[in-house]
Amino acid sequence: MINSTVKKQAASRGHKNHMNSKSHSIVDPIVQLRTVAASAFFGEPMYYQPESNTTDRSFVEKSHTPHKHAQYLDHIMNTELTIPEWHSHSPAKLMEVAIDEALDFDPEATLKEAVRLRREENIRTTPQVIMVRAANHEKVRGTGLIRQYAKGILARTDEAAVQLAYQIQVYGKPIPNALKKAWKGFLETRDKLQIAKYRMENRAFKTLDVVNLVHAKGEIIDQLMKGTLKLDETDSWEAMISKNGSTKNNWEKAIDSMGHMALLRNIRNFIEKGVSEDLYIKKLVDTAAKGKQLPFRYYNAHTQVKGIASARILDAIEECLELSLGHLPQFNGRVISLADNSGSAQGNHNSKMGSVKTSTIGNLMAVVTGKIADDGYIGIFGDNLEILPVRKKDSILSQVKKADKIGNNIGMGTENGVWLFFEEAIREKKHYDHIFVYSDMQAGHGGLYGIKPVEYSDYIFPKTGRHIDVPKLVNKYRKEVNPNVMVYLVQIAGYKDTLVPEFYDRTYILGGWSDKLLHFANEMNQNRNGQGNGL
Template sequence: MTVAGWRFLEPEGWPDPGRDGRPCPRRSPLRGRFEQTRRRLARLRGEGNLRTAAVVGAAEYVHARLRADATDGPSNRQVVDSVLQRPDEPGELLAYWTATHGRNVPKPLKRGIADAVRRLYSGKSLLKYDTASRGYRFGDILNLVHAAPDPGKPWQGELFQYALDRRHHPDTAVPPASDRVLTAHRELMTLPVEERRAVVTSEGGAERLAAAGMTWEALAGWLQGPMDKAAWEAVIPSMGPMALVRNLRNFDEAGVSDEVAAQVAARISDPAEVARSRQFPFRYLAAYQHAPSLRWAYPLEQALGHSLVNVPALPGRTLVLVDRSGSMFYSRLSDRSDLNRADAAAIFGTALALRAADADLVEFGTTSNRVDFRKGESVLKVLERFGDLGGTDTTGAVRKHYRKHDRVLIVTDEQYAFSHHGSPAEQVPADVPVYTWNLAGYRVGHGPSGEGNRHTFGGLSDAAFRMVPLLEARDADWPWEH
């Protein structure tokens, strides 16, 4: 089975089936490799921060072991519990399982989800994630997996009952008095609309909103009116760093005070906050390009620099090729991004080059040029050195700049100009990995993918930064076949 570009070892071919015709797990050639799989899934979800791949991988781990009647190695329950790190992920796992393997949910999967539910569910998480837009509500999951409250959390039984009531009897559901967040939230929701704006302007209004788990999105609906200066200043103290980054324009348009703006600037540029948010340079470049006032420019530049710690530091020598042909400037990276493909490719390449042990950074189009940079230099300063280079000669760029590098990374829309020398990947020895990120998704690419050391990825997201070390780690001891 294939999960995020990897194929799990199948049970077919296990030696010496038992009397009932099924493989005998005691003599399985996969003995000992289940633990490797568990570690790799944990790595995907942890340092890799690849939520969907880890959740899908855990589901397929369970499916493969159940098919093989395997009992050795980490239990299905343990693996499922380990990859569920956010309160909405139990529902995502159930949605994937039922869509892929049917509505019969096996007990090990239920037990692993139940363990995660006991660990993750709280009043605050219920307010944030138990919404009508979810395929599986908290109450649906509790009904299905029959999670018992954690003995160390005496309040959890009432919370679970409230989640069930919210799902099945929303008009009469009453939050438990033991949960201060839910109680405070209910008090705010029952206030008459005409009295609500007085809360945000009152002394202690910010603390009251925070105590009720009120997000800025929920506040906008609760007020049933514009998010003015007072509303923003009341909710800003409880906003997360990335929510702050996304709303800089709104803060300026509402006219938040310089004092509050200074607090925002300090938080979004704090190295510890940036590291904890695990955001990558794309986010900060987009905010920098579209922030309406100069008071955000330097904090965002600092944050962008701090975010490089989240970019893998590639060993050896790396050639990074960034497409700066005309077509890269015409389209946005995605419907949810204001970055054009050219700038997204440039920051991706620059970030990797700055972090790599030894990298050559090249822009290419009709011609190609090296882009100079210094270790520790501002990403934004490096970006100013990129230009618009017209057509596309990817093969020519690889031929000109490849000098026995350990890997080649190409970020392009793959509007490939034919070369009599062949494809770009053909210019590189077969034992050297070539990674291509196709930002446009053209059906015909400039080279093979999925064969040996040739890999092509559709689109570009923050997860793209993690793919190279994950693929190269696989070559050492990854427990899947490609």
Template sequence: MSKFNTTASRASGSSPVKTERRPSGVTHEGAPGYVRDAKGELFLLAVSNMVGEDTFYERARDRDDRFERLVHQVAVEDGEWLSRFLPWLRTTANMRTAPVVAALEAVRARLAAGLHGLNRQLVDGVLQRADEPGEALAYWTSRYGRAVPKPVKRGLADAVRRLYNERSLLKYDTASKGFRFADVIDLVHPAPAADKAWQGELFAHALDRRHDREGKPIPDSLTVLRARAELAELPVEERRAVLADPGRLAAAGMTWEALAGWLQGPMDRQAWEAVIPSMGYMALIRNLRNFDAAGVSDEVAERVAARIADPEQVARSRQLPFRFYSAYRNAPSGRWSRALDRALTLATGNVPSFGGRTLVLVDTSSSMTGGAVSRRSTVTPAQAAALFGVALAARGERVDLYGFADGVFRHEVGRGAPVLEEMDRFCKRIGEVGHGTQIADSVRRTYEGHDRVVILSDMQTMSGYYGAEVTDTAPSHVPMYGFNLQGYRRAAMPTGSGNRHEFGGFSDATFRLIPLLEAGRSAGWPF
């Protein structure tokens, strides 16, 4: 009798997040827990770590300390790996604070170990927005004082040359910041970029405005700043007339926040319609409710919707997918829903369209619903998990989607269904089957010969009523993918080989590894 040469046999690939083969501890809920290697633990923590935020099982300080220890270890053991990972974390996984903190802590650890290569590049590679050099300096000085090492300064100077321009000065150089543009310039002494003849005068002007040198005129080369200054000199009673010329507002780098203060009056339909053409993508999706409240015209709304659904703008925006769900919930009218659903589809392009039969389980327990993913968000980890679960169901061939906690509930989603609408319907059922985390029992109750199992959870399962471990609840030849949305230390099953794999995060970035594994190939790091 054949044990291995059967129609069910398939090639088994390896994946990068690896654990020990036997449990050395327990999950937060007491089930057998498998410790990952340092890179795997850092990877899963980083792709879900908002920094300074409590989670259900970890206080912010404990979580940040664990993150810091892992960064220090990996920075010394394999700086090359980290130099690839951190830019990917910032630009592809769309995390903002974690890569900045990691880069600075990595440089500190490497300098302490006498390692001097890569450090400048580590810092420069994670800074992608003009307010981030100041953010990085604020972090460093609050932790380690005003003595900033040369590699950090040089990396910051490289970023300043890339990122500082007139519009970024107007947007981010505000009195609310502890480190203004001039403070960064004073500390890191960047030379102007060779291909930006105006940048030297921009640096000088930033210093003048920081130090209240009001007598100096704005240089002629800084046309955006001069245009803004002209608008600022207009009498208040004449300013609303400028709304008839949106191009003038755009030329002056006028954001909607600045416009509201400059007008010293209401942001009514006329004001919104004047500034909408020059608004950034994130500003658009955050203000859909305001557009409706002000009564912007259908013609303008159609242009906004077209921008929201534009593939290039979605890609450039680097929005985490759950941001579109937040916008969908906040917008009171239906005229945005199709565009937001299209944008979400584009933002989750790496979520695979499985063939065959797929079992998808979304964790709706208390640990996934007890708080938002960050203080600035109202979306919970359970809702983020539901987003991916519904996307899998809408794209797959034959997908059985379940929510689970102490029990399970089946949720029907038709192929090609609108993800946001179906996700909203799914989320209304959260709490329906209790509040515990019974992963093993939930798989046992729902597995019926499926070709694969996908579990979207924090993976901190209870031991289960039947005593089975998660990994044993489906046959060993059936791939089981854990998608981890919190990155706690111990895994619920051994991963990295043998058809048991783990990914994670709040973006779709790591889903791109699954097609490789489905093809029987090994999947390395996604960067």
């Protein structure tokens, strides 16, 4: 546990975020790792993080600071606040630092988090990086922890080769024995399809390289080593299509051996080849509940085929999204989700290959949150703010697309909409039981300029002149409107910033893109008398 002195320090200290504003770092390293890892893929670009360890940035948020104030504010912020070293890290380095800090703090809790990320959040690469860094960490060597947690972290055959590649790239040789034993035991349990499908033959480090290194044994392993391991066309749909060609007849034959993810990703192929909808729609829907796909995958699929798909197909994708969310908790009372549609959120995508913006992910999760509330709302914010009721009988995706459209014209500043929300909620005594903020958390104390500063003079952060104190706004709302309001800050871009201190009363730090974060929020709500720590 983190003692009260650390909590008190956490509540008071701050640093400059990428908007040159005051934000707070997350103190508990496990919470920090969970927040960063669940809301970004390892090594993928972030809006503010450079691709390499330099301070150059590809994008700069539009600033609305009057020119005559810029030099003064820069001087003030440089004397009052510091820029943490990690702000110049690449996305990969940022993740590595979070992992190492967690390992220093609690190695076993870190490995448990790796298992949770792999099995519950369905994140592939980051858990492998955690396991390799743990195996090389002085607090883990010789403890047996790698052996204990490897089975939960290694899931797909190629992940052993991913770990080997990372080990050689970062640490070189010798390779920890704990890793080699884990790889050997893992590979010896794989069946023919699992080995053949993930040979990694076009990569620098192949599954065969791992086999040779650890001396794995078995009939399938022997076939791999001799080069005789072959997949029959009946073994996998990929083998069938590869051997026989991408034709209507072959796709129809392949459907029986396709899982949910494969069906979802190949809807366009089915449509373009004229495959009968009767052959795949029912299976697509029936497998959604256990399909382990993040919600934004369905948004992406829907967007990709919208121009060529029938209403029946689009409805099926929507139904899959609903089913994939499983049994979500219900949030009582009035719930609002503030969704970041600022320049940083709209300028960042979830991966180099992905086409879904961070702002869309936030809008999607905000709509889902509103759906499971007694009375749910989404507040789309940037320079301005627009609040909409979330309709239970309207489709999730149609409401997300509406929010995206509004977000395109909401303004490029990060913070002002947050101020507008609290100002109106306090002034008009608008009661909310839960407030979610889905954001990259670059909204801090700086850059929050109202039209009439006299109206928010009670909320100006000391010595900044016009910068609004967000924790004080939350506190004022609790004093004036609802003392029991729960506030959940959800990091959706992988940064380590948050709007208020980690241990601020009844305020919880979460991260990620899946329905799991709503289960966490519900757990916090059930324990509302405790101090918030995001766990």
